[in-house]
Amino acid sequence: MAGTLYVCATPIGNLEDITFRVINCLKSVDIIAAEDTRNSIKLLNHFDIHTPMTAYHEFNKYDKAKALVNDMLNGKNVAIITDAGTPCISDPGEELVHQAAEAGITITSLPGPAAAITALTISALPTRRFAFEAFLPTEKADKKERARILEELRTETRTMILYEAPHKLKATLKDLSKTLGDDRRISLCRELTKKHEEAIRITIGEAVAKYETEDPRGEYVLVIEGRDPSDIAAESEANWNEMPLEEHMEHYLKQGLSEKDAMKAVAKDRGVSKRDIYTQLKT
Structure with missing residues:
Protein backbone atom coordinates (compact mmCIF):
# COMPACT_ATOMS: atom_id res chain seq x y z
CA MET A 1 0.00 0.00 0.00
CA ALA A 114 3.37 31.77 4.34
CA ALA A 115 5.34 35.00 3.96
CA ALA A 116 3.18 36.27 1.10
CA ILE A 117 -0.09 36.01 3.05
CA THR A 118 1.48 37.29 6.27
CA ALA A 119 2.74 40.41 4.48
CA LEU A 120 -0.54 40.97 2.63
CA THR A 121 -2.53 40.98 5.86
CA ILE A 122 -0.42 43.77 7.42
CA SER A 123 0.14 45.80 4.24
CA ALA A 124 -3.02 47.92 4.64
CA LEU A 125 -3.60 47.45 0.90
CA PRO A 126 -6.67 45.76 -0.66
CA THR A 127 -6.70 42.02 0.09
CA ARG A 128 -9.76 40.70 -1.77
CA ARG A 129 -7.87 40.15 -5.03
CA PHE A 130 -4.12 39.75 -5.27
CA ALA A 131 -1.42 38.44 -7.64
CA PHE A 132 1.63 36.60 -6.33
CA GLU A 133 4.74 37.02 -8.50
CA ALA A 134 7.43 35.71 -6.06
CA PHE A 135 10.97 36.66 -7.16
CA LEU A 136 11.43 38.59 -10.39
CA PRO A 137 13.98 37.10 -12.82
CA THR A 138 17.35 38.75 -12.29
CA GLU A 139 18.65 41.08 -15.00
CA LYS A 140 21.80 38.99 -15.25
CA ALA A 141 19.90 35.72 -15.77
CA ASP A 142 17.05 36.91 -18.02
CA LYS A 143 16.78 40.64 -18.68
CA LYS A 144 14.05 40.27 -21.32
CA GLU A 145 11.86 38.08 -19.12
CA ARG A 146 12.24 40.52 -16.23
CA ALA A 147 11.17 43.40 -18.49
CA ARG A 148 8.20 41.38 -19.80
CA ILE A 149 6.92 40.59 -16.32
CA LEU A 150 7.35 44.18 -15.14
CA GLU A 151 5.34 45.35 -18.15
CA GLU A 152 2.57 42.89 -17.23
CA LEU A 153 2.55 44.26 -13.69
CA ARG A 154 2.18 47.80 -15.04
CA THR A 155 -1.47 47.13 -15.90
CA GLU A 156 -2.24 44.69 -13.06
CA THR A 157 -5.29 45.89 -11.13
CA ARG A 158 -4.93 43.43 -8.26
CA THR A 159 -2.65 43.96 -5.28
CA MET A 160 0.75 42.48 -6.20
CA ILE A 161 3.14 40.51 -3.97
CA LEU A 162 6.86 40.13 -4.70
CA TYR A 163 9.75 38.60 -2.77
CA GLU A 164 13.16 40.27 -2.78
CA ALA A 165 16.57 39.76 -1.19
CA PRO A 166 18.14 42.76 0.57
CA HIS A 167 21.08 43.07 -1.85
CA LYS A 168 18.71 43.28 -4.84
CA LEU A 169 16.04 45.52 -3.30
CA LYS A 170 17.37 48.87 -4.53
CA ALA A 171 17.53 47.72 -8.17
CA THR A 172 14.04 46.22 -7.99
CA LEU A 173 12.55 49.39 -6.50
CA LYS A 174 14.12 51.47 -9.27
CA ASP A 175 12.66 49.13 -11.91
CA LEU A 176 9.24 49.35 -10.25
CA SER A 177 9.53 53.13 -10.24
CA LYS A 178 10.26 53.20 -13.98
CA THR A 179 7.47 50.77 -14.83
CA LEU A 180 4.70 51.47 -12.30
CA GLY A 181 5.50 55.08 -11.42
CA ASP A 182 6.52 56.76 -8.19
CA ASP A 183 3.01 57.39 -6.84
CA ARG A 184 1.94 53.76 -6.46
CA ARG A 185 1.54 52.69 -2.82
CA ILE A 186 3.82 49.94 -1.55
CA SER A 187 4.28 48.13 1.74
CA LEU A 188 7.81 46.84 2.36
CA CYS A 189 7.50 44.03 4.90
CA ARG A 190 10.66 42.70 6.49
CA GLU A 191 11.67 40.35 9.32
CA LEU A 192 8.14 38.93 9.39
CA THR A 193 7.12 37.30 12.71
CA LYS A 194 10.54 38.15 14.18
CA LYS A 195 11.50 40.63 16.90
CA HIS A 196 12.19 43.47 14.45
CA GLU A 197 9.19 42.88 12.18
CA GLU A 198 8.36 45.99 10.17
CA ALA A 199 5.84 47.06 7.51
CA ILE A 200 6.94 50.29 5.81
CA ARG A 201 3.87 51.77 4.10
CA ILE A 202 4.98 54.44 1.60
CA THR A 203 4.98 55.09 -2.17
CA ILE A 204 7.42 53.53 -4.60
CA GLY A 205 9.11 56.89 -5.11
CA GLU A 206 9.54 57.34 -1.37
CA ALA A 207 10.92 53.80 -1.10
CA VAL A 208 13.55 54.52 -3.77
CA ALA A 209 14.59 57.68 -1.90
CA LYS A 210 14.66 55.88 1.45
CA TYR A 211 17.12 53.26 0.31
CA GLU A 212 19.42 55.75 -1.38
CA THR A 213 20.61 56.60 2.14
CA GLU A 214 19.85 53.30 3.94
CA ASP A 215 20.99 49.73 3.40
CA PRO A 216 18.17 47.17 3.21
CA ARG A 217 18.27 44.53 5.94
CA GLY A 218 16.47 41.22 6.08
CA GLU A 219 14.35 39.40 3.52
CA TYR A 220 11.59 41.55 2.03
CA VAL A 221 8.05 40.95 0.86
CA LEU A 222 6.83 43.82 -1.32
CA VAL A 223 3.07 44.37 -1.41
CA ILE A 224 2.18 46.81 -4.19
CA GLU A 225 -1.06 48.62 -4.95
CA GLY A 226 -2.78 47.53 -8.16
CA ARG A 227 -3.53 50.02 -10.90
CA ASP A 228 -6.85 51.86 -10.94
CA PRO A 229 -8.96 50.28 -13.74
CA SER A 230 -10.22 53.72 -14.78
CA ASP A 231 -6.63 54.77 -15.54
CA ILE A 232 -6.22 51.80 -17.86
CA ALA A 233 -9.47 52.61 -19.64
CA ALA A 234 -8.41 56.23 -20.10
CA GLU A 235 -5.02 55.19 -21.45
CA SER A 236 -6.59 52.71 -23.83
CA GLU A 237 -9.05 55.33 -25.10
CA ALA A 238 -6.21 57.80 -25.65
CA ASN A 239 -4.32 55.19 -27.69
CA TRP A 240 -7.34 54.46 -29.87
CA ASN A 241 -7.90 58.15 -30.51
CA GLU A 242 -4.35 58.47 -31.81
CA MET A 243 -5.09 55.84 -34.47
CA PRO A 244 -6.58 56.98 -37.82
CA LEU A 245 -10.31 56.27 -37.85
CA GLU A 246 -10.13 54.17 -41.02
CA GLU A 247 -7.38 52.01 -39.52
CA HIS A 248 -9.42 51.59 -36.35
CA MET A 249 -12.41 50.41 -38.41
CA GLU A 250 -10.21 48.03 -40.39
CA HIS A 251 -9.00 46.50 -37.10
CA TYR A 252 -12.52 45.23 -36.36
CA LEU A 253 -13.54 44.47 -39.94
CA LYS A 254 -10.58 42.06 -40.19
CA GLN A 255 -11.98 40.25 -37.15
CA GLY A 256 -15.14 39.51 -39.15
CA LEU A 257 -17.43 42.17 -37.64
CA SER A 258 -20.04 43.76 -39.86
CA GLU A 259 -19.60 47.44 -40.70
CA LYS A 260 -22.37 48.32 -38.25
CA ASP A 261 -20.82 46.32 -35.39
CA ALA A 262 -17.35 47.63 -36.21
CA MET A 263 -18.63 51.22 -35.93
CA LYS A 264 -20.22 50.36 -32.60
CA ALA A 265 -16.93 48.91 -31.31
CA VAL A 266 -14.92 51.90 -32.56
CA ALA A 267 -17.37 54.32 -30.95
CA LYS A 268 -17.02 52.51 -27.61
CA ASP A 269 -13.20 52.56 -27.83
CA ARG A 270 -13.16 56.28 -28.54
CA GLY A 271 -15.85 57.26 -26.06
CA VAL A 272 -18.18 58.76 -28.68
CA SER A 273 -21.52 57.85 -30.26
CA LYS A 274 -21.89 55.55 -33.26
CA ARG A 275 -23.48 58.46 -35.15
CA ASP A 276 -20.27 60.47 -34.67
CA ILE A 277 -18.24 57.64 -36.20
CA TYR A 278 -20.67 57.32 -39.11
CA THR A 279 -20.52 61.05 -39.78
CA GLN A 280 -16.70 61.16 -39.73
CA LEU A 281 -16.42 58.21 -42.10
CA LYS A 282 -18.86 59.70 -44.61
CA THR A 283 -17.24 63.15 -44.72
Missing part, protein backbone atom coordinates in the same frame (compact mmCIF):
# COMPACT_ATOMS: atom_id res chain seq x y z
CA ALA A 2 1.45 3.37 -1.05
CA GLY A 3 2.42 6.00 1.49
CA THR A 4 1.33 9.61 1.71
CA LEU A 5 3.07 12.90 0.93
CA TYR A 6 2.58 15.53 3.63
CA VAL A 7 3.23 19.16 2.64
CA CYS A 8 4.18 20.76 5.95
CA ALA A 9 4.36 24.51 6.57
CA THR A 10 7.09 25.56 9.01
CA PRO A 11 7.74 28.92 10.76
CA ILE A 12 9.04 31.87 8.76
CA GLY A 13 10.66 33.32 11.87
CA ASN A 14 8.95 32.76 15.19
CA LEU A 15 9.16 29.05 16.07
CA GLU A 16 5.90 29.26 18.03
CA ASP A 17 4.04 29.52 14.72
CA ILE A 18 4.43 25.80 14.00
CA THR A 19 1.23 23.77 14.48
CA PHE A 20 0.80 20.75 16.74
CA ARG A 21 -0.32 18.82 13.69
CA VAL A 22 2.93 19.55 11.83
CA ILE A 23 5.04 18.54 14.84
CA ASN A 24 3.17 15.25 15.17
CA CYS A 25 3.44 14.60 11.45
CA LEU A 26 7.19 15.25 11.34
CA LYS A 27 7.64 12.81 14.25
CA SER A 28 5.57 10.05 12.65
CA VAL A 29 6.63 10.00 8.96
CA ASP A 30 9.43 7.81 7.65
CA ILE A 31 11.37 10.55 5.84
CA ILE A 32 11.51 14.36 5.93
CA ALA A 33 12.52 15.97 2.63
CA ALA A 34 14.12 19.28 3.61
CA GLU A 35 15.32 22.11 1.38
CA ASP A 36 18.41 22.59 3.57
CA THR A 37 19.04 19.87 6.17
CA ARG A 38 21.56 22.09 7.98
CA ASN A 39 18.86 24.69 8.53
CA SER A 40 16.03 22.27 9.28
CA ILE A 41 17.97 20.32 11.90
CA LYS A 42 17.70 23.37 14.17
CA LEU A 43 13.91 23.21 13.90
CA LEU A 44 13.80 19.47 14.48
CA ASN A 45 16.11 19.66 17.48
CA HIS A 46 14.00 22.43 19.02
CA PHE A 47 10.91 20.19 18.92
CA ASP A 48 12.77 16.96 19.75
CA ILE A 49 12.08 15.41 16.34
CA HIS A 50 14.46 12.60 15.30
CA THR A 51 13.00 11.52 11.94
CA PRO A 52 15.64 10.93 9.20
CA MET A 53 16.04 13.80 6.74
CA THR A 54 17.06 13.90 3.10
CA ALA A 55 18.06 16.97 1.08
CA TYR A 56 15.53 18.04 -1.53
CA HIS A 57 16.32 21.35 -3.24
CA GLU A 58 16.35 23.26 -6.52
CA PHE A 59 19.43 21.47 -7.85
CA ASN A 60 18.29 17.88 -7.29
CA LYS A 61 14.51 18.28 -7.38
CA TYR A 62 13.84 16.09 -10.43
CA ASP A 63 15.95 13.04 -9.56
CA LYS A 64 15.27 13.25 -5.83
CA ALA A 65 11.54 13.57 -6.48
CA LYS A 66 11.66 10.31 -8.47
CA ALA A 67 13.45 8.58 -5.59
CA LEU A 68 10.98 9.90 -3.00
CA VAL A 69 8.00 8.89 -5.15
CA ASN A 70 9.47 5.39 -5.38
CA ASP A 71 9.78 5.33 -1.56
CA MET A 72 6.13 6.31 -1.22
CA LEU A 73 5.03 3.71 -3.76
CA ASN A 74 6.78 1.19 -1.53
CA GLY A 75 4.74 2.30 1.48
CA LYS A 76 6.81 5.04 3.11
CA ASN A 77 5.28 8.29 4.30
CA VAL A 78 7.17 11.46 3.37
CA ALA A 79 6.90 14.99 4.74
CA ILE A 80 8.30 17.89 2.73
CA ILE A 81 9.42 21.10 4.42
CA THR A 82 11.08 24.23 3.11
CA ASP A 83 13.59 26.50 4.86
CA ALA A 84 10.70 28.67 6.04
CA GLY A 85 7.00 28.85 5.24
CA THR A 86 4.83 26.70 3.01
CA PRO A 87 6.44 24.28 0.52
CA CYS A 88 5.63 24.74 -3.19
CA ILE A 89 5.16 28.53 -2.84
CA SER A 90 8.16 29.82 -4.81
CA ASP A 91 9.83 26.56 -3.82
CA PRO A 92 11.07 23.32 -5.47
CA GLY A 93 8.45 21.30 -3.58
CA GLU A 94 6.16 21.97 -6.53
CA GLU A 95 8.00 19.30 -8.55
CA LEU A 96 7.66 16.62 -5.86
CA VAL A 97 3.94 17.27 -5.54
CA HIS A 98 3.59 17.09 -9.33
CA GLN A 99 5.39 13.76 -9.59
CA ALA A 100 3.53 12.32 -6.60
CA ALA A 101 0.19 13.27 -8.13
CA GLU A 102 1.19 11.69 -11.46
CA ALA A 103 2.00 8.48 -9.58
CA GLY A 104 -1.38 8.46 -7.85
CA ILE A 105 0.04 9.06 -4.38
CA THR A 106 -2.20 10.65 -1.74
CA ILE A 107 -1.08 14.23 -1.00
CA THR A 108 -2.26 16.34 1.92
CA SER A 109 -1.25 19.80 3.05
CA LEU A 110 -0.73 20.81 6.67
CA PRO A 111 -1.34 24.57 6.58
CA GLY A 112 0.65 27.19 8.39
CA PRO A 113 2.88 30.22 7.79
